[in-house]
Amino acid sequence: MRLTKIFENAPEVDAIVLTNAASPHVDMSFFYVTGLISGIFEGCSAIVYPDHVELMSSALEEESARKGGFDVSVFSTREEGETLLRGKLKGLKKIGINADELTYASLLKLKKNSEAEFVDVSTAINKARLTKDEEELSRIRTASDIISAVSEEIPQLVQEGMTEQELAAEINYSMQKKGASQPAFPSLVCFGKNASEPHHSSDDTPLRKGDFVLCDIGAQYNRYVSDITRTFIFGDAEEKQKAMYMTVLQSQTLALEHMKEGVEGSDVHIAVKEFLDKSYPGRFIHGLGHSIGLSVHDGGRMSADSDITLERGMVFTVEPGVYIPGYGGVRIEDDVVITEKGVDILTTASKELQVL
Numbered sequence: 001m002r003l004t005k006i007f008e009n010a011p012e013v014d015a016i017v018l019t020n021a022a023s024p025h026v027d028m029s030f031f032y033v034t035g036l037i038s039g040i041f042e043g044c045s046a047i048v049y050p051d052h053v054e055l056m057s058s059a060l061e062e063e064s065a066r067k068g069g070f071d072v073s074v075f076s077t078r079e080e081g082e083t084l085l086r087g088k089l090k091g092l093k094k095i096g097i098n099a100d101e102l103t104y105a106s107l108l109k110l111k112k113n114s115e116a117e118f119v120d121v122s123t124a125i126n127k128a129r130l131t132k133d134e135e136e137l138s139r140i141r142t143a144s145d146i147i148s149a150v151s152e153e154i155p156q157l158v159q160e161g162m163t164e165q166e167l168a169a170e171i172n173y174s175m176q177k178k179g180a181s182q183p184a185f186p187s188l189v190c191f192g193k194n195a196s197e198p199h200h201s202s203d204d205t206p207l208r209k210g211d212f213v214l215c216d217i218g219a220q221y222n223r224y225v226s227d228i229t230r231t232f233i234f235g236d237a238e239e240k241q242k243a244m245y246m247t248v249l250q251s252q253t254l255a256l257e258h259m260k261e262g263v264e265g266s267d268v269h270i271a272v273k274e275f276l277d278k279s280y281p282g283r284f285i286h287g288l289g290h291s292i293g294l295s296v297h298d299g300g301r302m303s304a305d306s307d308i309t310l311e312r313g314m315v316f317t318v319e320p321g322v323y324i325p326g327y328g329g330v331r332i333e334d335d336v337v338i339t340e341k342g343v344d345i346l347t348t349a350s351k352e353l354q355v356l
Contacts, residue, residue, distance in 0.1 A: 001133060002033060007050045010124035014116075016048040016096035017089070019106045027101040028223075028294040029125050035135075037222050039064030043081060047088050048096075056084055082113055089114035096121035126299035130291055131313035137337060139224035140293065140315055144335050144346035146178045146219040147226045151349035154215055155356050158234060164189040164202040167215070175219045184218030184225035185296050195231070195329040198286055198321065209235025212328040213356065218296060225296055227317050228347045229333035237355045241330075244280070244322050245353050248330045251275050251320040252351075255288060259318070260342045263310045265289075265302035272320050273304070280322045289317040292335060314338045315346070 006016065018033065020026045022042050030041060033048050039061045047054040057065035059076045066072055073088070075081040089095065092114065097107070099120040110118065132140065150171055157170045168187040175183060189202040192211035207213065211234045218227040231248075233241050251272045258268045269288040276284040287303030290296075292315055300308045302316065310316075314337070321331030332351055336343035 002128060003048060003050055003053070005128035005131075006033075006048070006121070006124050009127050010096055010121040011119050013094045013096040013119055013121065014092040016098075016121055016125075017045055017110060018048060018098055019045040019102060019110065021103045021106050025101075025103050025106075027098055029098055029101065029129065031223055031294055032125075032129055034068050034070070036064060036068050038067070041065075043078070045085060045088075054088065056081065056088065082109070085109070086113040089116060092116045094119055096124075098122045098125050100126070129293055129298060130300050130308075131311055132293060132315055132337070133313075136224060136293060137313070137315070139222045140226065140335070140337075141346055143180070143184070143219045143221040143224055143226035144228075145348075146175055146180050146221060147217060147228050148347050148349045149178055150175045150217065150219070151215070151228055151230050151347075154213075154230065155232065155354055158207065158213060158232070158356050160209065160234070161206050163204045163206055164191055164194070165204060167207075167213075168202045171215065171217055175217070178219075180219035180221055181223075182220050184220045184227060188214075188216035190214040190216075190329075191234075193326055193328050195331075196323040196325050196327060198323060198329070198331070207234055210238070211235070212241065212330065214329060214331060216331065216333065223294055225292055225294075226335055226347065227292055227296055227333065228335065228349065229319055229321075229331045230349060230351070231330045231332060233353075233355045235355070237353075241328070242353060244324075244330045247276065247279050248320055248322055248332050249351060249353075251284075252318055252332050252334070255318050255320060256336065256343055256345070259310060259316075259336065259338065261310055261312050261338055261340050265300070265306040265308040265310060265316075266304055268310075269302045269304055269306065276320060276322060280324075283322045283324060284320060285323055286321070289319055289333075291316050310338045312338055312340055318343075
């Protein structure tokens with residue numbers, strides 16, 4: 001089914017080759033077409049046909065590769081790998097590549113070992129990955145359940161004087177105890193005015209009374225990810241902080257009410273931005289959400305210039321926020337799957353304003 005989804009939208013090609021370089025330049029679409037959970041597969045390639053996949057694996061990854069149940073060819077040296085690749089590509093006249101993820105060095109290796117015409121099929125791959133099948137949704141649901149449970153624990157983990165890094169470490173420990181293979185991305189913890197920076201890297205800032213506590217965290221489960229943000233206030237909360245929180249929460253409710261199959265992602269973003277601009281003009285400074293799956297940013301987004309139409313089976317974050325430099329910020333983020341009539345919210349942690 002995944003292969004069919006790719007080829008029905010791809011330019012006409014004899015096969016698609018997904019080639020990995022060294023980590024982190026490993027194409028997640030390699031794992032999309034193979035379904036493999038374990039292994040890194042640096043320097044390995046998947047030759048993808050409409051009805052089957054052939055895998056070229058290093059000896060290092062052979063045991064993991066054979067778990068997929070498809071044809072596996074094993075090489076032990078770089079030279080063996082190139083000879084094997086040359087044989088696999090022989091006779092192919094037009095080969096699809098995922099230009100979004102292929103390194104230039106890997107492209108040169110392909111051209112060295114084949115005289116075929118290379119065609120970018122990244123648009124078809126991205127489109128296929130946007131709508132999830134039942135196995136993918138199951139893994140995302142589990143990742144969402146894990147991170148929801150972790151989020152519910154945050155109020156008990158917070159202590160005055162602890163640093164952002166310390167809270168991030170506690171969160172990471174908790175999610176892996178609950179079954180995550182690893183964090184989906186470096187856990188983002190922001191105290192006080194640091195919460196005004198949407199992608200602040202957790203540092204040694206200590207927690208003080210009156211601070212915002214913004215936690216943007218995600219869990220990976222069998223390669224699929226979740227992504228949630230909850231914002232708390234530590235100690236006494238100012239009315240300004242409470243007002244920011246309630247406005248952002250209302251804006252997320254507005255977004256969720258708008259989202260369903262057939263709706264333009266840009267329309268949802270614009271509706272939320274117009275709402276937030278009434279109280280905080282110009283302080284909603286990013287897109288409303290992005291698709292998730294094998295990657296945290298999985299190829300689609302809801303923003304003012306987005307051209308995506310929501311379809312059943314797409315999984316998006318919905319994460320409005322307000323950011324005031326020098327003061328702080330509030331973001332509330334959940335993961336949802338698009339349905340015919342609306343959305344199914346996958347992340348279930350409380351969104352009630354909590355003053356810790």
